[in-house]
Amino acid sequence: MKSDPAPQELTHEEALELYYYMRLNRSLDELLVRLFRQNKIVGGLYGSLGQEATSVGTAYALAEGDWIAPLIRNVGSLLVHGYKPRDIMTQYMARVTSPTQGKDGTCHFGDLKTHHVVSPISMLGDLIPVMTGVAMAGRYLGQKIVAMTWIGDGGTSTGAFHEGMNFAAVQRAPLVVVLENNQWAYSTPVNRQAPLRDFADRARAYGITSYTVDGNDLVAVLRIAREAVDSARQGHGPVLIEAKNMRMLGHAQHDPAEYVPREMFEYWKARDPLSRYENYLNQHKLWDEKEKAAIHARIERELAADLEFAENSPFPPPELAEEGVYCNGCHIIEAQWRRPKDELMPPKSSVKPEWTIENFGAMETGAAPAADRTQPQGSAVESAIVHATHTDRKRKITAPASRRAR
Amino acid sequence: MPPVTYLDAIRQALVEEMDRDPAVLLMGEDIGVYGGAFKATAGLLERFGWERVIDTPISETAIVGAAVGMSYLGLRPVAEMQFIDFIACTFNQITNFVAKSHYRWGAPVPIVIRGPAGGGVHGSAFHSANPEMYFVHTPGLKVVYPATAYDAKGLLKSAIRDNNPVLFFEHKFLYRRIKEELPEKDYTVPIGQAIVRRPGRDLSIVTYAAMVHASLEAAEQLAREGIEAEVVDLRTLLPLDRETIIESVRRTSKLLVVHEDTRTGGIAGEIAALVTESAFEDLDGPIRRVTSLDTPVPFSPPLEEHFLPNAARIAEAARDLARY
Known part of the structure; x- marks a missing residue:
């Protein structure tokens, strides 16, 4: 793990924008927990508490036109990539105004045309071959895009992870895989997934570049992600980044996570990514109280407006259940050619x-x-x-x- | 024009679609330099190059997954399963990722997954199966299974142009055993339309793939005995052409369903339910079925011949049904 970077790594504007996303991710999560307790959320609520720096820092390294496929805890990645809190609220509240119109919940949504976000499915690992295909198609069409996806420590135990990583490696696809090692796969600790100290070691089996980074150090995550994205974009093949962090809640709200040693939560709480980034901004004098207050006020305003929107949104009409199994006369994705x-x-x-x-x-x-x-x-x-x-x-x-x- | 085999018809469809649209490309195991286990893609690498004919690792999940990702950027990948039995290795990717993509979040998946299916070539338990019903049970997929060279070419073109994921089953017993002259001009066969292969008044035999030929053979024998059987080739299993089935049963009042797939959970059960729901009063006899046994496909020739339906068994069931 690397030490704190030099402050000139971030422009003033970037530093503040990153704080906005970090704080928004945290505040949105807190709001969703309140909604869950008020019984306003349908089904489970999957938190991202403690994992914000990994989500925000990795997605922030991407450029316009790049593609992402986040997992359900990568709320920060969705926000950085252009989605709004209302999209996540309406998804969790199963409203017709949600990106999936209530057809699916949680962060299971995406958009091919504008946001370039591929929806995850609950079966872990499957996104890796899919994003390999996205990366290969981008190259085939002559686009200079990078595809990024995330996987947990537990997800690396799947066959789909292996097949996808290996195919991406053989194809030298411009793919960045962020292996978020949050120590727990539901109730199973990481040492029961694989006897590895660093899951980045898995990259050796594919002959590809890998990094291990402190996933709670936003600036370090961003630095490594930028290096990885640049390398992939230049055609050097896929990159695996292991970001070590900690899932600070249970698997979902129903799970009190009593299987986690209390001291482990305390250890990681002392390394909270949001507090660390605030300290970084203070230490390097990258902001002042006024700017901080302005960001907080903006977030409060946006969340209030989006919550009002979500709460006033209707549930979908029952007949909608019958629609959309097939794409009949639906919009068609046209290939965007950037080569003859x-x-x-x-x-x-x-x-x-x-x-x-x-x-x-x-x-x-x-x-x-x-x-x-x-x-x-x-x-x-x-x-x-x-x-x-x-x-x-x-x-x-x-x-x-x-x-x-x- | 010389007659074209079922296998060459498939290759022609691939070549013509790739010539028409650079968004069409192929992925699969041993499909490039080697030209495919059955040579369905022979000569295509030479013609279209490394980027469009991609030899992959032995990774069915990666092949289908990558095809999905490509389709999200507007490409039209055709993924080959070296034997369709291996589609089981990517079952999750197909049933959970592919089939639900458009319904869940509006993302169409215009891919084709094709490969050789079916028995009769002593391929044993892992190179002979008919796993189509796993996928017919999965909303969001289309499943086609042609019986003739003309349909193989026309349906494969339709599958490549379709905006939905299409599973394209090819019967390997038919690959080099049947041939016919094909139109020189571009043509397609619509997905979702059955066809009456032989008209008849006494009973309807509803079938598909290699069993179309066994059923036609049985119908010839029956005709010599004075029984006129109508043979309906489903061609597409999902979506099922309910109208053609119902219309045929209304004409003949008797239904025999024949398939090479195993018995329990085969499409015969679905068709029987459909006909009793929609044409019960037109029936003058029980709905009968001739299928494979509920066993894995056995290896040794006498065992496999015992396992598979054939013209004699179809004729026997038809005679029995005609007596009602």
Whole structure:
């Protein structure tokens, strides 16, 4: 884990904007707990208390046009990526005004056209191959996008995680996977998922780059995420970031988490990511009391307005249950081409269908990680990478758009 | 034009769709350099290149998952299961991610998952199955299973152009055993439409895939005995063409459902329920079914022949039904 970064890493505006998202994530969570206790939430409520810096810091590293697939605790990532508190409130309250119109709850929602957010499903691991496909499609279309998704310590035990990581690695897909090690998978501690001190070690099996970062240090998370996103965008393949943090509540509101040693909560409470970031801003004099108060006032105002909206929203009409199983005349997603299509059409697309095999698999050649090896001539990746490099020479990679542009 | 096999019809559909639209690409195990276990994709890598014909690791969940992600950006991936039996490895991805995507959050998944299914080639328990009903039970999917070269090509084109996920079952027994002349011009066969393969007045045999041919053979034998059987080829199992089934039963008053899938939970049960709900008063006899046994597909030829339905058994059941 790295020490506190130099303050010049963040501009004044970025520092304040990050605080806005951190505080908004925390305040929205607190509000949702109140709503749960008032019986206004339908079903379970899954908290993100203690995990805000990981959600906010990783998503903040992305640029306009990038894709994310958050898990249900990544409320901060959804907020950074453009969703509003009302979207999350109406989802949890099962109202027709929610992004899914009440068809699904929690943070199980997304949007292909505007936000570029892929909805999670409850079966963990499945998002990794899906986001591998998103990353591959972006490259195929000549877009310079990065796909980012999150997985818990427990989720890495699934077969889908392995298949997805391995395929992304073989394809050198521009994918960043944030492995959020929050110490608990429901009631099962992390050492019962895998006998690893650092889950980032899983990356070695895929021959890809990995980092371990203090997930409660927002600035460190952001720094590592930016490095990972840049690397993926430049075509160096997927990156795995392990962010260590702590789920500070039970699995959901029904779960008092009595299986967690009290001292463990105390240990992590002393490392609360929001307090740490406030200290950082104070220490580096990146804000003043007036600015802090203004952010708090803004959040209070926005949450009140969104809560009013959510509470005044109706439930969906029962007949809506029958609609939307199939896409019949629904909106169609048109591919956004950023490269000449004829590169992918005969005769230009024509290749010699032969593998190039190096060293014939002999033992004496040593075991370099796959990512370090020269890609075989016949791999699917090769032409894509060649294409990317070729384009780079002519056209500079567009700098990530500013967050404020959103 | 020379006649085209069922297998070549599939390859033609892929080539023509890939020529038409660069958003169409293929993923699967051994489909590129090798051209596929059955050579359904032979020559496609050479024509379309590494980016459009992607040899994958042995990872069915990754293949289907990546296809989903690609479709979210407007691509039209066609994923091959080397044998359709292996679709079980990606069951969760298909039934939970793919099938529910549009309903839950409005994200259509225009992908095709295709692969060789069915028995009769001594492929044993893991290379012969007909797992279509797992997916027919899953709202949000479309399931097609053609019986002819013409339909294989036309339905595969429809599947690629459809905005919903389509599971495209190919019967491997038919791959090189049947052939017919196909139109030179682009054509499609609509998903969700059954077809009457042979008209008849005495009973309806509703079936699909390889059993269409066994049923037609049985119908020829029955005709020599004075029994005129109507043979309905479902072609699509989900959505089911209820009208064509009901209309046929109204004409003949008797229904025999034939499928190569195992008996319990096969589509015959669903069709029987549908007909009793919608055409009970038109029936002049019990609804009968001829299916495989409720066992895994056995290996040794006498065992597999005992397991599978055939023309003789279909004719026997039809004779029995015609007596009512």
